[in-house]
Amino acid sequence: MEISTEQYRGVLIDFLEAVEYEEPDCDTDSVMQQRIGDLAFVYSGTVGHFLEPDSRQLLVAIEEQHLLAVIRTVTRMVALSWQGIPQPVMLTLSIHFTHFVLGDDSREDPSRLMENFVPDLLQGVQQSHPIWKSMFSFFPEVLGHYGSFLQITMLNSILDFVQACWIERWRSGATPGSAEYPMFLRRLSSLGTFCAATLFPSSKIDERENFEDITTALAHFIPIVALINDLFSFYKETKEGEEDESIVGNICTAEGVSVEQALRKVSEDSVRACQTLDQVLRDSGSGTIADTVSSFIQGYIRWHLCEERYRMEDLADAPGENAVKFRLFRNLACKAGGVRLVDFTQLTPATVPQNTLAYLERTPGN
Template identity: 25%
Template sequence: MNILDIGSLTPVFTVWLAGSFAVDILIAICMLSILHSSKSNFGPTNNLIDQLMIRVIHSGAITAVAAGVELILYLTMSQTFVHDTPALFLGKLYSNVLLANLNTRQKNDDTYSSGVISSRQSKQTTSLPFMHFESRGKRSDGSATALHYPKSPPTHQAAKRIAPTSRFTPSYLRMTVQHFILQISYRPIDVDLFRREALVHGLENFTSSVGLGDDANVKQVCKYSAAMAELSYHDHDFECQLQIAKFTWYMIYIDDLASTMLLALQNYQRKSLAGIPDEDPVFRAFSEHLSDMYQFWDAIPANCINCATLEFINGCILEALEEFQNLKLSPVSSSWPYFLRTKTGVASAYAFMIFVKSAHTNLTDFTQAIPDIARFIDLTNDVLSLYKEELAGETANYIHNCAAVQQKDVVQVLQDVSLEALSCYHRVSSFLKLQENEKGLQAWETFVNGYVGFHLSQERYRLRELLEGTQM
């Protein structure tokens, strides 16, 4: 074609070039709109969306500017081939933008799952399925502190958030939790309000007897502990439920005040073994409480409950020690997260509590299931706690620790933990069926249903918010 004839094609070229320019701008605007509408109150996801929006602006601007320059040159210098200059590299520019986006995505994934991170970027998230409280003031005798709800942590204590992968969104977490709940055949529980109030009253009488008085926040812990006992051990008699509720209260007390009474905790076991009465009335009552375990469970289960309790105290001490505050997780210490989890979860104690001696006299009918029950308790709490921890930016937990040492992203670890918890559930059920232990199977299913119901019913886990609009 003669160069002089190009003018006859001006309308066609103009529409083509203007269309390319407009489409680049339109694609960028649509992507920004979609990304912005995907934002929620899920902080880590919002950080990732912000990064993606910046990337869209950068990549869209490059190609749009190139298309715009070509359009301007064509309209002003259509009788020459100058406008072909940007056209020659426009295709390569699109290809390079695509490769740059892919490389950046890979870099983000590597950053998310790489290397060594601090296991104590903030105060260690409690491994217990309990509410977190912190110390406030002293009791009337000056020997111990009360409990209270913490306010927002100081900025310097805020956890450093690890950017999740693009799949780790509230929708994905909702799907995981829904699948988990469906797999265990969860059924809503009819709460025994009269029993619940009686448990709360019993706990409040106990806290008054050890000098904690009428602190409103202590009463809230009593309600929380009563809910755990009444829901998870729904068919146990009242005295046994009160024993479990009191045990739960003690676990919260020790977990949240460990850093303020390290020396007392370190000396507790030595004093107990030596028969030396503790100066603190709470610890004196705690020793009596542990000895009462033998009223409800046979010697071996009661011994195991008490051993798990002492292990829990050691775990709390480890977390509170200054040298562990900034402990770096090494990729080769793959067993450490689970070791710490078993120390601070006191799950085996709650596992043995399922089988009271009044109904389960033969230890061989259930003891082989205890390891899987304990693991189920820990991992279920990890799955059902993750939503509220992600909202708070907390990364010092079992799932994030595993992601660090296993060189995996949190999504993959969440999948692994959820599937392992379900495997434990099915193994326990299968074992009890093979043993033809109908009472044990019923006690196990009651516990599982109540334990999950406990998480769903407590506002601190925010699962109602996560599952809003579903049939859960």
């Protein structure tokens, strides 16, 4: 990549300091026990869903080891970021987000299977694309936990995501001078409003009573979700030769700037988005919504720092003057995320907790 490891780590450190990332509860036994329980519940339940015969037959082209790796990633994301929502809601989100990652990871040209996507969707006909077929079949289970306005929000975000996957298969990057393109694509692909909407299940938040604050959060969430991910995923993308397709690569091409300048822009924009939303919600007197959003952002950063998919361990171990400082941030996230306390290899369908099994038995398709 056209930026040194030292420079890249410096960008991440500056971001973490700007958002004042910390984990004050990582030494609290009750918090960690709840987190460990959430990780175990969500992982085992998600595995149970996708290894069920009908699901495996539908997604037969996806290797089981890749599927399990995706489930580990999604489990950590949901359990660490959506902290405080009921476990059954976490489980439905994990199953749904697994479809998103599988769709994003796919390198097949989707156009052949998308000719009737819109008519089939409007007429209630099952989709031809196997991943979207599986996803939309399960989607009602997610919707059942949310109010009607948030249901529409989630559907809209999903359609944006499907469109973004299509764009990313058909073109390799931005056109020089097209300054609006990088964020246009990220607005489609980020699932930002989906993430925001799913923070407010009906069992926890009344969407009618909190409508103004919820829609305020929706308005600000896309750059938060998109840009934090872009910032932390860049290292992985450079190792896998995908940096030209990232928002950083698109900014470099569209605006003619260096990699470090593009990363700094992403970092500064994400910090501004986080701080602005928090300030707006606090000023409006919405402590509950503000605390929910703040908890998500903290957990979302935690997940990126300790998630194996993003290779932050390799980045922390690489030599350099700022390695120790970055390693302290990562070790803190790993401790708070229970990384060494949950052995996913021991959580097979045979060890699924009884309350997870009971929930899955009520879920269509299982």
